[in-house]
Amino acid sequence: MIGRLLAAMLLLPAPVPLADDPFDVLVFSKTAGFRHDAIPAGVQAIRELGAANGFTVTATEDAGVFTTSGLAPYEAVVFMSTTGDVLDAGQQTAFESYIRAGHGYVGVHAAADTEYDWPFYGELVGAYFASHPAIQPAVIRTEDRAHPATAHLPQAWNRTDEWYNYRTNPRAGAHVLATLDESTYTGGGMGADHPIAWCKTYSGGRSFYTGSGHTVESYADPVFRQHLLGGIRYASGQAPADCRPETGYTALTGGWAQAGPGSFTETDGTLTSVGGMGLRWYQAKQFTNYSLKLDWKMADDDNSGVFIGFPPSDDPWSAVNNGYEIQIDATDAVDRTTGSVYTFKAADQAARDAALNPPGEWNTYELLVEGERLQILLNGVKINDFTNTDPVRSLAGHIGLQNHGDGDTVSFRNIRIKELGGTNPPTGTGPIVGLAGKCLDVAGGNSADRTKVQLYTCNQSAAQTWTRNGSTLRALGKCLDVDGSGTTDGTKVQLYTCNNSGAQNWTPRADGTIVNPNSGKCLDVSENNSRDGQQIHIWTCLAAPNQLWRLPG
Template sequence: MLRHPILAALGRIAGDGRRTTVLRRLSVAAVAFTAAATVIPAVPAQAAAFKVLVFSKTAGFRHDAIPAGIQAIRDLGVSNDFTVDTTEDSNAFGATNLAQYKAVVFLNTTGDVLNDTQQTAFQTYVDGGGGYVGVHSAADTEYNWPYYGQLMGAWFNNHPAIQQATVRNEDRAHAATAHLGATWSRMDEWYSYRTNPRSNVRVLQSLDESSYSGGGMGDHPITWCRPQSSGRAFYTGLGHTQESYADPNFRTLLLGGIRYAAKATNADCRPETGYTALYNGSTTGWSQAGPGSFTNSAATLTSQGGMGMLWYSAKEFRSYSLKLDWRLTGDSNSGVVVGFPATSDANTALNTGHEVQIDATDSSDKTTGAIYGFKAADITARDAALNPPGQWNTYELLVEGERLQVFLNGAKINDFTNTDPVRSLQQGYIGIQNHGSGDVASFRNIRIKELTSVTPSPSPSPSGDTGALRGVGSGRCLDVAGASQANGAVVNIWDCNGGSNQRWTSTGSGELRVYGGKCLDVNAAGTADGTAVIVWDCNGQSNQKWRLNADGTITAVGSGKCLDVSGYGTANGTKVHIWTCQGGTNQKWTRI
């Protein structure tokens, strides 16, 4: 529960003459004073629920909407129990100062605004668990800093004149967009980007380019989020005009982005491609089993009565990733049922399939995330990922053979293997439960991606498998630079050419060997993000052990981090290192 502090309002003029303001929520009195300082002092322990730093320095074009944006975020802080500090002093980007903030907002920044030392401090802050929020021309910032490009998602390319356009709200579970309908018509300056970030971020909103002139991207993301190491990133291209910051819908979008980045609310912000909608407003293909029903309004299904089940009767599924967004009202009860044969009886489905429970309170094997009656969720992980009743959550149910993994808002909370001879996950239908009177559950955006192959083992590359490893994001192969056979030779990506320096053999002990006797090696057994990957004489140590995962990632056993193409690079010679696993295409590989 958010705390309501008794604090004084504080204003200060920074030592370099730039204005730095601090707003705190008032309960008893307000006191104002000034002090000369470069950075903002830490707030005492009785401060608001969390603190946010708004950074609006410009080294290029300066938006006249910056003051309105600052005031909007101040207002949001007052109304939602977080403290807002504002600055244009880059010296605020020091480790000690940044540590007091849950998120930093780059509000219409432009140009090169941080020096190397400040960049390093900010990278450490975000990767260590801090939040980043970029607004509009935050994408027109720090072009020469690859990490920032990765964090923010895509750099600005160009824009047409300010005009009305239609925004498609692709994700209506995220706190930034859950309040919006399927589309949103508004006036703004519509950025196009140098690259399409979709493969590396979760797109929340995109533009309908037929609704305005001057787009040119085709698939045109405009708002997105992504995990970044232990931190979180959120960006929206909206927010050029002063009027934007008076718009309640845009303010709510900003609030949701800030709360997500600050870890005050959760969302599944992993990249998502290749899914087919089973429900996004139309119930074609769905059938009701048993009593009760679901209302269908604003692309949202809401349960009433029961106990019954709405099930997708048009097709059975074998191996798949099923995603859906759900919300409970109070202490309600519902669930997602998978792996059952066709039936008009909801109880039969429960007795022949498995229910992934949705219930705010119950015994551990019958509450949210549990495989009902069979296996409790990891309650610690579940509680850390769960949004409370009244807020939206996202499930991913990953079914591979008899294995069912449950992800809540992107975090894995259950891993279950069916051994019951009367049930099987290998083929069946899916359904959502309407539990009974007083149990109100809503569902949105039910989508599925069928898997073409099942990988029961976490190591899809068997011992003795030899061939090139091609990066999904770059299309280039894992390569020993210059075909060197020396210890310490750098590993990078290069055009796939079939050379011996691109032929990697998986061994039963977890090695990836090249030239027969050299191993893919994490330099000096490092564990930090950015540690180089090299080749070295095979020695059996853990920094030469790798796990090839079903999702295409390759994990360094010694560090638990992923084999990663630096900065999402695609050029020949781009270095390969280890980095915290985040699901991007620069961390995915295919055997060719």
């Protein structure tokens, strides 16, 4: 009995701690193929979620609303088990413009069985439906426990639904939130990696998709309703989350030790600080160049931090005196609050505040260490960029989580790391191959400053022969350059006289992307279009196919 009560408590949906700004959602449920009898229940559930959480809901099956003015009032559009071709060419164009203007899309269940001949929609939803077995129970493995759609879920979520197989795995272009364990049901067709819920940013907008929601009963389930609510809040821009694709990380489970007073409790994979001042530190290994990701949540105005770059020690003050603390604190001096490198460098306050979820909600940190440079990303947004110049300290070393003291309750979960190898790329000469097997090319083989750099069919010409020289990429005696040292999405990349500026520094990463550290953005083929002559520019790193490159050497 106690075990069943505990399981039930773990599944209770968490309330939204603070009211969102008022917003408006359009629920669209037109079908041109199979029609799900759960659609009315789904529409009603979203109406009730809106009434309880401060957003208005308009439901329609009239595709005529898909015009610039018709979509303008809404922060997000929910495709509620739509099927088939539901929008004509003009309506599709209006919806594309709507997403590119920064709005949101939510796809529920059969939304993946919609608009197969519309490439933009296929990328937006993330994957198309392929098949399904009979309705049956299955176990969902929660992969991201910080996103508002999944933060309330246990690590293993048992539910009954109609489980879709998809034509492709969305992981390369989306951030997977949850997967199906195919060993727990029959008829799975995707193997060990079977995503069932995911999110992504696409063409300036936000997308959330859940494969659940076939049954009428789903929409009476408070846990599923919270899942749906979290997806709507994310897509509507109310709840920041890191929805960049993520591969190659290793969970840091065993290998931790407690230094100093206090401790951490652990429940269903969640660590919560108790007392202090102490430190839970990963003693199994030191790290040099890496991306560390973890999720954290404050109960209220609490205090904690993530320490990096300290030597092995059972004294928690060794981390304070020898390493660096990335602070977690709702209120303090600007160089001692969330996102700061404690007492060394304050976070970008505007960027931090826009990306931060309030106490009671989960946030995700990425701490990107490359040599003596530390970049701090909060929910996928860079909020701090710090370079260590102290010859006594280093960013290389151990990592740890602080339990600050009585009354400071901070929780952590999903601590994972990706080691990046050395900071200096090897030298090499040859083509740089990207989208559709085409090459990075200097237009017309022209060596003049500001010549366009483009994607082009590989032809072994000098215009496609690049040399990796330190942190630069060189062709025709000049350097790959970001126009005007720009840092905004869409800034074009060009050929320019080598000048040792940050606009000409490029860091290849293990995931195949090439980042310009000056902007924190990735080398990108514009519009994900592989036609000859397509402009190369910089864009927020997504590890999407148009950002993956194979370098010489």
